[in-house]
Amino acid sequence: MLALQFVTLLLSAAALAFPGSSKRSIPRGFVSTRGSQFELDGKPFAFVGANSYWLPLLTTNDDVEKTFKSMQQAGIKVLRTWGFNAINGSELVGALESGLTYYQVWNSSEWTLNDGPQGLQRLDNVIETAGKYGIKVILAFTNNWVGYGGAELYINWIAGAGNTHDVFFTDPRIIASYQKYVRTIVNRYKNSPNIFAWELMNEARCLGDMLPAGPNCVAGTNVVPKWYRQQSDFVKSLDPHHLITTGGEGHFFWKNPVKYWFNGTLVSDYNFNGQAGEDFDKDLLLPNIDFGTYHLYPQSWYSNLDTPGSNFSVEQWGLGWIDDHAISAKKANKPVILEEFGVGGLDNKTNIYPSWVQRALDTKHA
Numbered sequence: 231m232l233a234l235q236f237v238t239l240l241l242s243a244a245a246l247a248f249p250g251s252s253k254r255s256i257p258r259g260f261v262s263t264r265g266s267q268f269e270l271d272g273k274p275f276a277f278v279g280a281n282s283y284w285l286p287l288l289t290t291n292d293d294v295e296k297t298f299k300s301m302q303q304a305g306i307k308v309l310r311t312w313g314f315n316a317i318n319g320s321e322l323v324g325a326l327e328s329g330l331t332y333y334q335v336w337n338s339s340e341w342t343l344n345d346g347p348q349g350l351q352r353l354d355n356v357i358e359t360a361g362k363y364g365i366k367v368i369l370a371f372t373n374n375w376v377g378y379g380g381a382e383l384y385i386n387w388i389a390g391a392g393n394t395h396d397v398f399f400t401d402p403r404i405i406a407s408y409q410k411y412v413r414t415i416v417n418r419y420k421n422s423p424n425i426f427a428w429e430l431m432n433e434a435r436c437l438g439d440m441l442p443a444g445p446n447c448v449a450g451t452n453v454v455p456k457w458y459r460q461q462s463d464f465v466k467s468l469d470p471h472h473l474i475t476t477g478g479e480g481h482f483f484w485k486n487p488v489k490y491w492f493n494g495t496l497v498s499d500y501n502f503n504g505q506a507g508e509d510f511d512k513d514l515l516l517p518n519i520d521f522g523t524y525h526l527y528p529q530s531w532y533s534n535l536d537t538p539g540s541n542f543s544v545e546q547w548g549l550g551w552i553d554d555h556a557i558s559a560k561k562a563n564k565p566v567i568l569e570e571f572g573v574g575g576l577d578n579k580t581n582i583y584p585s586w587v588q589r590a591l592d593t594k595h596a
């Protein structure tokens with residue numbers, strides 16, 4: 231579930247040649263979309279990207295520069311990183327000692343902003359340096375998981391003990407607090423061409439690491455799609471020009487969800503049956519969701535793959551997942567990006583990554 235231990239990559243489809251001029255008055259240097267392609271200054275913009283949640287955690291400017299330089303040399307044009315780093319008040323003393331980057335401190339139902347040199351000024355530096363190397367940044371506003379201070383800090387401090395994870399998406403006090411933070415970040419960078427897109431949350435799901443999903447967040451209750459709608463509308467009202475995406479793993483809610491054989495039983499597939507909370511096809515159609523994201527970690531999602539009794543392999547499953555999202559992109563006429571993926575073991579990486587990347591490129595999402 232904590233997808234971060236894997237090497238990850240962002241990938242957009244190869245661009246098709248697309249004639250014509252831009253439809254809206256988009257400021258120069260801002261990325262936009264045209265059908266299922268991205269555009270930059272009226273030209274198709276296809277890219278390979280990197281996930282480096284840790285970049286704003288670097289404590290020296292020299293390390294930040296070196297990282298961007300090597301990304302540039304590798305041809306990377308888009309970086310995805312965290313626009314959040316929240317700590318508990320009890321962690322503050324340790325954070326000050328170790329130099330840990332933090333933007334929000336939770337000591338009560340109100341967090342305190344840190345826009346100082348150990349806080350948002352580090353994010354400022356990352357976003358500014360990105361521009362120097364021709365790289366644009368996707369910033370996520372919070373995390374579904376506890377890493378780097380996610381949704382469960384909001385839940386613990388605002389709603390209190392005994393709540394399920396999904397109250398993050400429905401409690402009006404939590405939504406107001408989240409939006410207060412979102413407003414802070416968006417207002418800080420909304421004029422910057424170095425931002426590629428805003429991301430509502432990393433991997434929104436009904437359940438979290440510590441807290442389970444409640445009965446209000448099950449297949450068909452629409453809790454996560456409604457939240458995507460509300461938050462994407464909110465962000466667009468603050469900043470009409472930058473792209474907005476979900477940051478989700480790309481779970482589907484299909485009428486006839488996929489099933490697979492395991493150990494003699496036909497199992498309903500969590501990634502297709504809506505239990506996770508997302509409804510990828512529908513979420514992609516939301517008016518202010520400009521493009522879709524999906525992640526790909528079959529080994530952690532199906533610990534029983536590739537074992538006797540299951541009827542598919544990690545590689546095959548990934549290829550199908552890529553195809554399924556390309557079909558959604560085509561239906562919605564919006565781009566989608568394979569935003570994170572990973573398998574464990576060097577041999578597995580060597581065998582599987584080229585085939586997944588090639589498939590994602592081949593789909594062209596059109």
Ligand SMILES: *[C@@H]1O[C@H](CO)[C@@H](O)[C@H](O)[C@H]1NC(C)=O
Nearest residue numbers: 318319320336376382383386
């Ligand atoms: C934050 O600290 C409070 C008490 O200070 C504790 O109850 C809570 O579990 C902590 N939450 C996290 C996510 O660390």
Ligand SMILES: *[C@@H]1O[C@H](CO)[C@@H](O)[C@H](O)[C@H]1NC(C)=O
Nearest residue numbers: 319320322323335336337342
């Ligand atoms: C939060 O509480 C801790 C003790 O738990 C204290 O050291 C710190 O100064 C407080 N921070 C803020 C921002 O209130």
Ligand SMILES: *[C@@H]1O[C@H](CO)[C@@H](O)[C@H](O)[C@H]1NC(C)=O
Nearest residue numbers: 489490491496541542543546
């Ligand atoms: C596994 O079996 C199910 C049920 O027969 C089928 O729907 C699915 O397509 C199979 N998967 C693969 C990868 O063959």
Ligand SMILES: *[C@@H]1O[C@H](CO)[C@@H](O)[C@H](O)[C@H]1NC(C)=O
Nearest residue numbers: 492493494495534537538539
């Ligand atoms: C497979 O099914 C058998 C018989 O029902 C059961 O004993 C066994 O624990 C199952 N194996 C796994 C890995 O679930």
Ligand SMILES: *[C@@H]1O[C@H](CO)[C@@H](O)[C@H](O)[C@H]1NC(C)=O
Nearest residue numbers: 529535536544574575576578
């Ligand atoms: C490589 O993939 C296989 C199949 O999923 C898995 O059993 C194996 O543990 C993986 N290797 C490593 C080192 O993770």
